[in-house]
Amino acid sequence: MKKILLALALIVFSSPAYSGGCLNEKKFPEKTNKPRVVLFRANDVNLRSGAGVRYCAVRVLSNAKNKPVEVIGKTKNWRYIRFEDKSYWLHQSMLKGLGTLQKNAHLRSEYLAKKLGFNMRIKENADG
Numbered sequence: 001m002k003k004i005l006l007a008l009a010l011i012v013f014s015s016p017a018y019s020g021g022c023l024n025e026k027k028f029p030e031k032t033n034k035p036r037v038v039l040f041r042a043n044d045v046n047l048r049s050g051a052g053v054r055y056c057a058v059r060v061l062s063n064a065k066n067k068p069v070e071v072i073g074k075t076k077n078w079r080y081i082r083f084e085d086k087s088y089w090l091h092q093s094m095l096k097g098l099g100t101l102q103k104n105a106h107l108r109s110e111y112l113a114k115k116l117g118f119n120m121r122i123k124e125n126a127d128g
Contacts, residue, residue, distance in 0.1 A: 022056040035072045040064040041096045047088035051078035059088065069095070
């Protein structure tokens with residue numbers, strides 16, 4: 001009886017759910033008609049290989065808050081994003097919209113300029 005329980009325990013605890021393994025298979029998103037620029041909501045962000053926490057975090061960002069990112073696809077609550085010329089999956093709760101165009105126009109401009117290969121710096125008006 002002990003051997004059967006030991007064998008059963010080995011089978012259960014060697015399964016991927018208990019071994020800490022994660023999935024790396026690709027799942028393709030629904031393409032959005034028009035990619036849009038949004039911002040990271042949090043400082044620390046896990047960028048994943050697939051849409052779900054069971055997929056590996058292939059990149060972990062620190063100090064990501066308010067950095068612009070492009071949403072290129074989606075699946076339910078997950079967004080397929082392009083960041084620094086690579087594509088990742090991220091939960092929608094980790095993103096926020098840019099709000100009004102006037103308030104964040106400089107972020108959109110900087111993002112688009114960088115994407116097009118321009119080196120652009122926004123100067124603040126000294127007159128206020």
